[in-house]
Each structure stands twice: as structure tokens, then as C-alpha cells.
Amino acid sequence: MKASQFLISTQKEAPADAEVASHRLMMRAGMIKKLGAGIYTYMPMGLRVIRKVEAIVREEMNRAGAVECTMPVVQPAELWQETGRFDKMGPELLRIQDRHQRDFVIQPTSEEVVTDIARQELRSYKQLPRNLYQIQTKFRDERRPRFGLMRGREFIMKDAYSFDRDAASAQRSYERMSQAYRAIFDRFGLRYRAVAADSGAIGGDLSEEFQVIAHTGEDAIVYCPDSDYAANMEKAEALAPAGPRSAAAEAMQKVATPGKSTCADVAALLGLPLDRTVKSLVLATDETDERGEVLRSQVWLLLVRGDHDMNEIKVGKVPGLDAGFRFATVPEIIEHFGTKPGYLGPIGLKKPVRIVADREVALMADWVCGANEEDFHLRGVNWGRDLPEPHAVADLRNVVEGDLSPDGRGRLAIERGIEVGHVFYLGTKYSKPMNATFLDEDGKPKPFEMGCYGIGITRLPAAAIEQNHDERGIVWPDAIAPFTVVVCPIGMDRSAEVRAAAEQLHDELAAAGVDVMLDDRGERPGAMFADWELIGVPHRVVLSDRGLKEGQVEYQHRRDKEPTRMPLAEVAGFLR
Ligand code: ATP
Ligand code: MG
Ligand code: MG
Ligand code: MG
Numbered sequence: 001m002k003a004s005q006f007l008i009s010t011q012k013e014a015p016a017d018a019e020v021a022s023h024r025l026m027m028r029a030g031m032i033k034k035l036g037a038g039i040y041t042y043m044p045m046g047l048r049v050i051r052k053v054e055a056i057v058r059e060e061m062n063r064a065g066a067v068e069c070t071m072p073v074v075q076p077a078e079l080w081q082e083t084g085r086f087d088k089m090g091p092e093l094l095r096i097q098d099r100h101q102r103d104f105v106i107q108p109t110s111e112e113v114v115t116d117i118a119r120q121e122l123r124s125y126k127q128l129p130r131n132l133y134q135i136q137t138k139f140r141d142e143r144r145p146r147f148g149l150m151r152g153r154e155f156i157m158k159d160a161y162s163f164d165r166d167a168a169s170a171q172r173s174y175e176r177m178s179q180a181y182r183a184i185f186d187r188f189g190l191r192y193r194a195v196a197a198d199s200g201a202i203g204g205d206l207s208e209e210f211q212v213i214a215h216t217g218e219d220a221i222v223y224c225p226d227s228d229y230a231a232n233m234e235k236a237e238a239l240a241p242a243g244p245r246s247a248a249a250e251a252m253q254k255v256a257t258p259g260k261s262t263c264a265d266v267a268a269l270l271g272l273p274l275d276r277t278v279k280s281l282v283l284a285t286d287e288t289d290e291r292g293e294v295l296r297s298q299v300w301l302l303l304v305r306g307d308h309d310m311n312e313i314k315v316g317k318v319p320g321l322d323a324g325f326r327f328a329t330v331p332e333i334i335e336h337f338g339t340k341p342g343y344l345g346p347i348g349l350k351k352p353v354r355i356v357a358d359r360e361v362a363l364m365a366d367w368v369c370g371a372n373e374e375d376f377h378l379r380g381v382n383w384g385r386d387l388p389e390p391h392a393v394a395d396l397r398n399v400v401e402g403d404l405s406p407d408g409r410g411r412l413a414i415e416r417g418i419e420v421g422h423v424f425y426l427g428t429k430y431s432k433p434m435n436a437t438f439l440d441e442d443g444k445p446k447p448f449e450m451g452c453y454g455i456g457i458t459r460l461p462a463a464a465i466e467q468n469h470d471e472r473g474i475v476w477p478d479a480i481a482p483f484t485v486v487v488c489p490i491g492m493d494r495s496a497e498v499r500a501a502a503e504q505l506h507d508e509l510a511a512a513g514v515d516v517m518l519d520d521r522g523e524r525p526g527a528m529f530a531d532w533e534l535i536g537v538p539h540r541v542v543l544s545d546r547g548l549k550e551g552q553v554e555y556q557h558r559r560d561k562e563p564t565r566m567p568l569a570e571v572a573g574f575l576r
Pocket of ligand 3: 419
């Protein structure tokens with residue numbers, strides 16, 4: 001490829017909304033272009049990376065016996081009504097109507113469509129097991145699209161679905177995918193962890209997330225350095241020793257029946273006066289799944305003194321609360337936590353409570369607080385103690401660093417991760433409501449045992465950058481670099497020798513199947529090198545008149561501090 005024919009659109013500055021390195025660098029390197037919130041064009045340079053990610057995923061999926069198809073992006077609502085997801089799924093599901101006012105959805109995943117295919121095409125146990133996958137555009141109307149491709153609204157996902165005749169066979173299919181995922185993520189050359197995830201209502205341990213380790217990750221993962229225990233926070237919490245941590249928690253648990261309780265109910269249980277002094281009590285609740293079902297609720301107390309007319313609150317499950325109330329004034333809190341005045345509330349509050357200065361607020365140990373503003377959240381806050389670093393995503397948890405691992409083999413550590421893949425045993429969750437059956441050996445119809453397996457194709461490059469960048473730009477792992485080698489001739493338009501040598505090297509590498517770029521734009525060396533360092537091409541070869549007189553070129557890996565001289569005659573062999 002020649003740079004003069006390609007579209008290189010590097011930028012000096014990143015947009016103001018780019019908060020993490022991958023977003024900033026993908027924008028600056030001209031890999032993506034924003035069209036709307038969470039909606040991006042994959043520019044030629046970015047698309048090359050995405051295609052490489054796809055190719056690796058496709059190869060390993062095929063190797064694991066999955067077969068590729070492409071399902072429609074726009075799907076009739078009728079199918080989604082069969083499973084109830086059309087109504088149950090929250091606003092993440094984009095619903096649209098055609099000219100006849102018929103309802104459709106834009107696929108966020110495709111369980112319904114693939115199950116519909118299976119019930120028509122897989123009639124006999126003899127056709128099982130089968131695994132169908134696609135690499136396709138998805139749309140999720142994310143509440144908070146951010147970090148560029150990391151949490152887009154339109155994005156590309158590889159989604160695979162397995163169909164088996166019974167649970168034992170389905171578990172083997174699941175295992176196969178889980179192994180294929182390891183093979184895939186090993187090839188990307190990233191540090192990742194496979195962690196146990198909650199399998200929801202289905203039970204069992206058959207759900208794992210593949211988390212790329214990065215401090216900017218939105219997920220908390222819990223692991224034990226002394227054993228192979230690793231789980232995401234939700235799963236770890238579900239396994240945490242039951243039992244409230246304090247009397248206050250015990251009291252809270254009593255009202256922890258989903259539904260509505262009033263402030264008075266809760267305050268009475270806590271033995272707190274709910275009168276003119278303590279008027280209202282607020283809590284954060286409800287992390288829901290894609291069907292809008294409550295997965296996890298968290299309750300944070302915020303007691304506001306003065307007259308505040310919040311008298312209805314929804315109480316969910318309470319993971320644990322520490323006792324020990326102490327009242328403080330808002331100006332004190334603002335000063336102490338370094339948050340900004342305005343909204344101060346626990347994470348996840350659907351309706352933040354406006355705290356007017358001079359109201360008083362009760363605080364507890366180990367809670368989360370912050371202005372309702374990005375990056376101003378604090379976790380593990382204890383009144384009067386030193387404050388921890390602010391975290392973008394907060395978690396007040398039952399599971400904390402240093403707890404004993406559930407396998408008893410060591411202490412727990414917590415780190416942050418980016419969910420790049422997820423494997424999930426579904427059982428008959430979709431096949432039963434859709435009446436998707438096959439004829440088993442005994443001649444009787446049975447519902448398929450299913451599994452689903454996703455990989456965030458466009459999230460992966462962002463995760464790779466979070467792990468691999470420096471002050472000059474991206475440092476791509478070879479496997480997914482847009483180009484593996486860039487040939488940079490100096491003074492190409494002045495020197496016929498440089499031009500000829502550069503073109504010959506380019507052609508030779510290209511013929512050997514190396515993804516090589518020849519920068520024939522005629523840029524000055526400084527600007528040219530800066531571009532390729534920003535874009536993150538792993539290998540660079542510089543040709544100049546002076547070097548060529550001695551038959552030498554300069555080779556530099558993106559991670560090298562200095563270039564190395566190398567005979568021109570050897571460089572192609574070295575890079576092949
Ligand atoms: P998250 O917890 O980050 O919202 P998810 O659990 O909702 O992800 P899944 O339904 O498991 O996502 O989808 C499979 C994969 O698709 C995820 O592991 C992730 O890599 C990718 N993915 C999900 N949502 C997005 C998004 N908004 N932008 C980019 N990739 C995404
Ligand atoms: Mg999600
Ligand atoms: Mg998730
Ligand atoms: Mg997931």
C-alpha cells in the first residue's frame with residue numbers, strides 16, 4: 001500500500017470528550033470519526049485493524065466447528081414478542097417502525113433470529129450439535145455511550161449460538177467455545193483474565209467473561225493470586241459469605257423486598273427519627289439485565305436533614321451496610337471529598353437528589369459518593385479517614401481486597417478490566433418460549449439446549465490500546481496492527497536511488513504477504529515519523545541517500561528507543 005493512495009488523517013489534538021487513551025489515540029490517529037453519540041465511521045486505517053480482529057476470530061471460530069452466517073440487522077418485532085424481550089428489554093433495545101407502522105428492532109444480539117433458524121432447519125438430533133455465528137453490526141442504545149469504540153451504540157460483535165440435544169452436550173459445546181476464546185485472546189497478545197460471571201437465573205457456573213486488564217476498565221474483577229480463582233464483582237458478591245455486616249444492614253434487609261417502601265419504614269427499622277431533622281432517605285438501586293430484570297440492587301443511604309419531600313423509595317436487595325452514622329454538612333462534604341457542589345449522590349441513583357448547601361447528610365463507612373459527574377466518584381469512603389483515589393465507576397462492595405478467597409487458598413485482589421468477550425450457557429431460555437424443538441432419538445420433540453458467545457470486535461482494538469500505548473501514540477501488537485511495516489524514504493523526490501530502493505523493498509515485502517505501507521507522501525522526516533508512531537505501526541524502515549551509499553537502512557521497532565543499522569539486503573528477510 002502506498003500512503004499517497006491511502007487516507008491518512010492524523011490530528012494534533014484529540015476532542016475534548018475523549019477521556020481515555022484509546023479514544024484519544026484512535027481519534028488522533030484517524031482510525032475512527034464520530035458521526036453521533038456512540039456512532040463512528042471506521043476510517044480506512046481503523047478498519048484494517050477491525051478486519052484483522054475479525055479474521056482471527058473467524059479463523060478460531062471455524063476451527064472450533066462453528067459455521068458463519070449473517071443475520072439481518074433489522075428484525076421483525078414478532079420474533080422478539082415470542083420471547084417477551086420486545087416488551088421486557090429496556091431502552092437499550094432500539095425499536096423502529098416501517099411505513100406500515102409495523103414494529104422492528106435493530107439487533108442488539110440475535111438469539112430470537114437464530115432460534116427461529118434452528119427450529120426450521122435443525123429437525124433431528126442427528127443434526128446436532130450445531131453452532132452458528134455472525135460478525136455483524138449491533139445497536140444498543142447505551143445509557144452512557146463513551147470512550148469511543150469501547151462503549152459505542154453502533155458496534156460490531158461476533159455472536160455465536162450453539163444448539164445441543166441435552167445439557168451435557170451443551171456443556172461440551174460451551175467448553176469448546178471457552179477454549180476457542182482462550183485461543184483467540186492469546187493471539188491478540190493482550191493481558192487478559194477469564195473470570196466467572198453470573199449466569200443469572202440459569203444457575204451453575206457456565207458463564208465467563210474475558211476481561212482485558214486495564215485500569216480504565218469499567219468492570220471490577222476479583223482474583224486470587226495464589227489460586228486460579230477469578231470472578232467478576234457481581235459473581236464474587238453473589239458468593240460472598242452471606243449475612244449482614246452490621247445491625248443497620250440487618251435492619252435494611254428486612255425492608256429489602258423489591259417493591260416500594262417509604263422513608264419512614266426504613267428509618268423506623270434503623271431506629272432513626274424521620275421527622276423535621278431527618279426528612280428523607282435516598283438510595284441507589286437496580287442494575288438491570290437486557291430484559292429490564294433486576295440483576296442487582298444496591299442501597300446507599302443518604303439522609304437529608306431538613307424538609308425534603310422524597311417520601312417514596314424503592315427498596316431492592318441490600319448487599320451490606322456499615323453502621324455508624326455521623327452527620328456532616330454539605331459544605332464539609334464538598335470540601336472533604338473535593339467534589340463539586342450541586343448533585344452529590346450515590347452512583348446509580350436514577351433520580352439524583354439535589355443537595356442544597358447547608359443541609360446535613362449522614363455518612364456511613366465504606367460508601368461511595370461523588371458529584372454526579374464523570375470521574376468524581378470515590379469508593380470506600382470513610383468519614384474522617386484518608387480518601388482513596390477517585391474512580392470513574394464506583395463500587396461499594398461486600399467483597400474487598402484482602403478478603404479470603406472462596407477456595408480458601410489465599411487473599412483476594414481486585415483489578416479493573418474491559419469485557420471483550422462473554423460465553424454463556426443458556427439452557428432452554430429461548431428455545432422453550434419459541435417452541436424450538438428437534439426430534440430426539442426416541443421420536444419425541446425436545447427443546448434445544450443453547451449457549452451464546454459474544455466478542456466485542458470493535459471494543460477489542462480500544463482495549464488493546466489501553467494496554468499498549470506511550471506518549472507518542474499507539475503500539476499495536478503485530479497481530480492486529482493496521483500495517484506491520486512502514487517504509488519511510490527520506491528525500492524520495494530528490495533521489496532516484498532512494499525511490500527505487502524503497503519501492504523495491506515495499507514490493508518485495510508485499511509479495512511475501514507482509515502488510516507493508518510505503519510512505520511516499522514526501523513529508524519531512526519528523527512529521528512522517530510522528531504520524532507512524534501515533535498510528536502505531538510496529539516496524540519501521542528508514543531509507544536515505546547517506547545510508548544507501550553504504551548499503552544500509554535504519555530499522556526501528558515501535559518499542560525501541562533507538563534505530564538499528566541493518567544492511568538493505570537483509571531487511572526484507574528480517575521482516576518476513
Ligand atoms: P457491557 O457489560 O460492557 O455492557 P455486555 O455484558 O452488555 O457488555 P454482552 O451482551 O455480553 O455485552 O455482549 C458481548 C460482547 O459485546 C461484550 O463482551 C463486549 O465485548 C461487546 N459489547 C457489548 N456492548 C458493547 C458496546 N456498547 N460497545 C462495544 N462493544 C460492546
Ligand atoms: Mg451492556
Ligand atoms: Mg457485561
Ligand atoms: Mg456480557
